[in-house]
Amino acid sequence: MPSETSTREQAVTMLDIQDLSVVIHRPGRQVAALSNVSFSVAPGEVVGLVGESGGGKSMVARAIVGMLPSGSHATGRVGFDGADVLRMDAADLAAHRGRGAAICFQNPRGALSPTRTVGRQLIDRLVTHQEMTGERARETAKELFESVGIRNPARRLEAYPHELSGGMAQRVMISLATGCAPGLLIADEPTTGLDVTLTREILRQFRHAADTDGRGVLLISHDLASIAEVCDRVVVLYAGTVVETGPAAKVLREPAHPYTRALLRSVPDVGGGRVVATAGGMPLMTAAPHDCPFAPRCAHAGDDCRSTRPETTALEPGWSLACFHPQQAPLAEATSGEPTKADTRIGDVVLKIEDAHVVYRSRFGSGGHHALRGVSLELKTGETLGVVGESGCGKSTLAKLIMGLVEPSEGSVEVAGKSVKKQSRAERTRAQMVFQDPIGSLSPRRTVGDSIAEPLRAAKVSTAERAKKTEAALARMELDGSILTRLPHELSGGQAQRIGIARALVGQPDLIVFDEPTSALDVTVQAQILDVIADVAADAGHGSVFISHDLATVRGFADRVVVLYLGRVVEEGPVDEVFDRPKHPYTRALLGSAPRLGETRTAAVQLVKDLDEADAATGCALAARCPFVTDTCRSQEQTLQSYGESRAACWRVPELPALIEKS
Amino acid sequence: MAAIEMTPVVSVNRDGRFAKALIYIGGGILVVAALAALLAPLLTKWGPTEIDPSGTLAAPGGEHLLGTDGNGMDVWSRVLHAARLDLGIAVLAVALAVVVGTILGLLAGYLGGWVDDVLMRIVDIFQAFPTFILALAVSALLGGGFVNLVITIAAVNAPAYARLVRAEVRTLREMQYIDAAKTSGASTIGIMWRHLLPNSLTPVRVIAPLNCGWAMLTLAGLSFLGLGVTVPTAEWGSMISLGTSDVVAGRWWTSVPPGLALLVCVLGFSLLGEGLQERADARRR
Known part of the structure; x- marks a missing residue:
């Protein structure tokens, strides 16, 4: 398999994955989790690994630390500082994990042992892997906590994982991973479940690790837009294959692969851009594909896509993709334009x-x-x-x-x-509700039809009428009637949420x-x-x-x-009004943290603390976190006042533009 | 290019074949036992309480397949007929315990508050005594007989089910689908019957068969002590009790056959329960 990395890059490459394929054998089925994946990470570089779930992102991370699931069959090479991880013995692997490559997991609270203080966990690791004495390890632990932005590190060392907020736990996780001074830091969906304000803060920690300590960072995420800002390069995975690799700026602004474009267009944009949906879902591969796996969902697919698998070809040095029909138009055009909101009659x-x-x-x-x-x-x-x-x-x-x-x-x-x-x-x-967890909001042992009709049952609608209305709601969700007899665990997340919406709609x-x-x-x-x-x-x-x-x-x-x-x-x-001309400092901070594709951020309000550290006793609720706080804010409860078309609970709104200018 | 294999480190149990084997063996034993109980009159020449005037304590073979006991009754016939009583009481008692316990558990778990407090304190009282001692006390109070024995054994088992279902319901009631049912206008009874009940029964399904085996032992124990079924009714426990003195005299056939029958049936229930447990675990993974 030809490598697209130039010889110059090769010399400094730390992680070099070549033609990696992983097939997982389970009784009765087999899954081709990865097929011919090749990419590299150099020291001091932040590489984003993006794609939807099932694309093989986590499998790449597992391969790098030599923790493939049982029953996997791996071919190819996972080169790390000249050695091949796939061929390491137990002792080499133990040294490689932690010191060579370290992982920050998606669910930091689950990855921290619940009965020991986080300080203990970090210090133990330093003592074992870095051969430090207890006293020095404690000092180092404090420094590590400080470096990931934990205020009052001495106190936090004594905290148990359940006492930490999600963002704080993720910071601890990063300090655990960086504690053994790994060459490569892998972060598996580090910001999933975190707020925009925190996401930005955590991502900055990874950029910091790459810039100051020269570590390689592999950021795994399903959300291209949010990690793009800190990445040098991105690798896009689809159905276990690399579809596009390139400099983050280019891939984000003018992605060439139709899947990358679909991924980016699926993300709503705070600027008001309209979402373009791509029908279908990712296929589950049983063997390495012989065609383009994205072809069934692709608007540009031709017969060639359905019969042969596109080779990875270079578009520019450092930018390559696997597609017969690369797209060129910048993406921005396709997503811009005011959303057309239907003029609805406002009633009672x-x-x-x-x-x-x-x-x-x-x-x-x-x-x-x-x-x-x-x-x-x-x-x-x-x-x-x-x-x-x-x-x-x-x-x-x-x-x-x-x-x-x-x-x-x-x-x-x-x-x-x-x-x-x-x-x-x-x-x-x-009043009806559509819930956050699509599958969890459906009763596990009740059929889909039963779930949808539940509101009608309470409204005492006859059985025949119920069936008719259920059909109608289902048709509106573009679902087939055959789904009615299925149970929730047989549904995909998207189907389940359509069922949830159908249930909300059925009783009008x-x-x-x-x-x-x-x-x-x-x-x-x-x-x-x-x-x-x-x-x-x-x-x-x-x-x-x-x-x-x-x-x-x-x-x-x-x-x-x-x-x-x-x-x-x-x-x-x-x-x-609120999005384009935010008034309250908090709204400004939220909007400033929201990812915007291919745009540089305008001066935004930076909140000074995490939410859990700010306890409002008296006065304005935001006082503890607001950079423009005064004594008046701390003592006076703020109520909504009209400023133009919107209302905000802050007395300093008129002065804010000038204050932001100054900071 | 060389391939690297990650070999499975866990045993073969994972794919559920082991669970299936347990379920089939346990279930098979119980089916045979149930058939033997149902077809007992066809498989025996003598009635269970019929006395052979020609001889007491006859050795196995000849006219009596497993010999006769001290009263001259046919041991083979008695062992088969006793299965009706032992299996019947055990299964019915556990069924009753499951029904009562589940209802109490649902009410306590979902309604919470004082309902929970009152029901669970009653359960505490029941569970404060060693179960067999409790069974002895209840059966001494109620007396013997088929219905009373079912009630006795159900009474000592129901609290465990109440606790089990309550614990399950307390986690389930926080689920989003319960909120979804509430916002869909479902009544409290509707939520309990349509959503909580079907979803909380998984552990009950696993425990109940194991519990049947234990119920049989309780019944046999009570009868052994003379509190359950009384002679001349055929029951394994009382048969063993009667036959203990014969063993010393070398006449093993009066007590060993009912003992073996009891052992095999309890084993059947245990294997079935284990298998179901194993299968539930395999699914959870």
Whole structure:
């Protein structure tokens, strides 16, 4: 297999994977997890490995540390500093892992031992692998914590994993991985499940490791847009094959492979670009492909794509792809342009929340968690309200409050003119919800048909009528009737979420709440579901609430946006106003952290701490994290005030542009 | 290019063949035992309580396949007929325990609050005693007889099911599909019956067969001590009890055959339960 790396690069290459194929044999089936994968990582370089789940990303990571699953059959070469990982014996592998290549796992809390302090875990590792004495290891551990941005490292060393937030745990994980001074740092989906503000911060840590210590970094992610900023080069995987490799800037702005283009177009953009969905899903390979695996989903596929597998050819030095029909037009054009929002008739008020507070009481002792602190909202039919904020800001509580799953400790919630507390069973179905976990929101032992018809059952609809309405909802989701008898575990994530939407639609409700409906889905599937939701939300018959931590998806089809922070509304207004002319520092920070394809960021507000470190006692909720905080902010509770078309809870809004300019 | 193989390190159990073998062997034993119990009148010449006037304590062979006991009753016939009682009581008692326990567990787990507190304290009381001692006390209270024995054995087993199902329900009720059912307007009973019940029964399915074997031993134990079934009704425990004195005299046939029958049936239930457990584990992986 010819290598596209030049001789100059070869000399400094640390990781050099050549023609790696992995086939996993299991009783009754076999999976070609990787087919002829070749790429390299040099010291000081950050390489992004992207693609959807099932593409083989994690298998590459496992091959690099010699941890392939049982029953795998690997061919090719995983070169690391001149040695081949696939041929190492147990002793060499032990030395290679940790010191040669170290992994940061996707779920940092799961990868940390729960009964030992994180400091202990880090120090033990330093003592064993670096042969340090206890005292020195402790000092080094503190330095490592500091270097990944953990404030007050001495105290954090004594923390147990459950005491850390997701972002903090991921930082600990990075310090564990860098602790043994590895040549190569592998991060497997390091930011999945983290907020935009944290994602940016964590990714910066990896860039830092490459720049200051000269480590090679392999960043594995399904989200090309968010990691692109810190990567030098990206490798795009599809169905176990490398489809495109090239400099990050080029691949992002003018990707040549149709799959890379599909991947990028599937990602909603905060700028308001429209998502272009690509139909279908990734095939599961049983053997190395003999055609282009993307051909069935590709708009440019010809007969050649279906009969022969395209060779990897260089487009430019350092930029190569496996495609017979490389595309050239810059991607930006295809995604720009204002989204066309259908002019819907705005009707009656369907949702009215007045000064709602929700307190989760702790079961033992006093106190509790004040999840919502005085939220007021109003929504009319035909309208779509977007709700954004970091995790822990009360988004999900708001959804539960609207659905009557939690009761307000103060204030009131009315759906379709009736207080949620006093609803009958049939009235309860007037508001429907689409859940975050598509498969988990379907009863595992109930058929799909049963699940969809559940709201109708409560509304006492006859069996014949139920079947008819279920069919209609299914047809709207472009699903076949044969799916009705299946059980949830037989569905793909995309199918399951369509079923979830069908269930929400079937009773023609007045209000639909979408609670992070696409965050558990793969990128191209996410685009398909967003298309469906945009269509559903545009209906004039009901109002929609769309909750997401992903600002870009909200911009796609919300009319108005509410920004939540620690249970309070900090900004509210028409979607374009809030996104293009944000008022509140928090909104500015959120928008500044959201990834934008191929754009350099404008001066944004940088929050000074993570959410979990900021506890609001009195005054403005953001005071602890706001870079523009004054004594007035700390002492005075901020309420929503009108600034132009939107409202924000910050008294310094008029001064902010000047303040940002200065910083 | 040389190929590198990662050989499986775990045993062959993973693919479920082992589980299948256990289920077939255990199930097979139980099917044979059940058939023997049902067809007992056809397989024997003598009735279970019929006394052969020509001889007591006759050695196996000839007129009596397994000989006769001290009362002159045919041991082979008694062993087969006893299977009806032993298997019947064990299975019915466990079935009753599962039904009662599951209902209590569902109520306690889903409703929580004072319902949970009250039900679980009652369960605590039952579980505070060693089970066999509890069985002795209940059966002393209720007396012998088929129905009373079923109730006795069910009563000592139900609390365990209540606990099992309650624990399961407490995790299930936090699932999104329960929220989904609530927002779809499902009633509390509907949620329990349509969503929680089918999803919480997996561990019960595994434990119940194992429990049947244990129930048989309890029954035999009670009868052995004279609290369960009384002579002349054919029951393995009481047969063993009667035959113990004969063993000393070298007449093994009055107590060994019912003992073996008991052993084989309990083994059947154990293998079946193990197999189901193994299969559930294999699925979880």
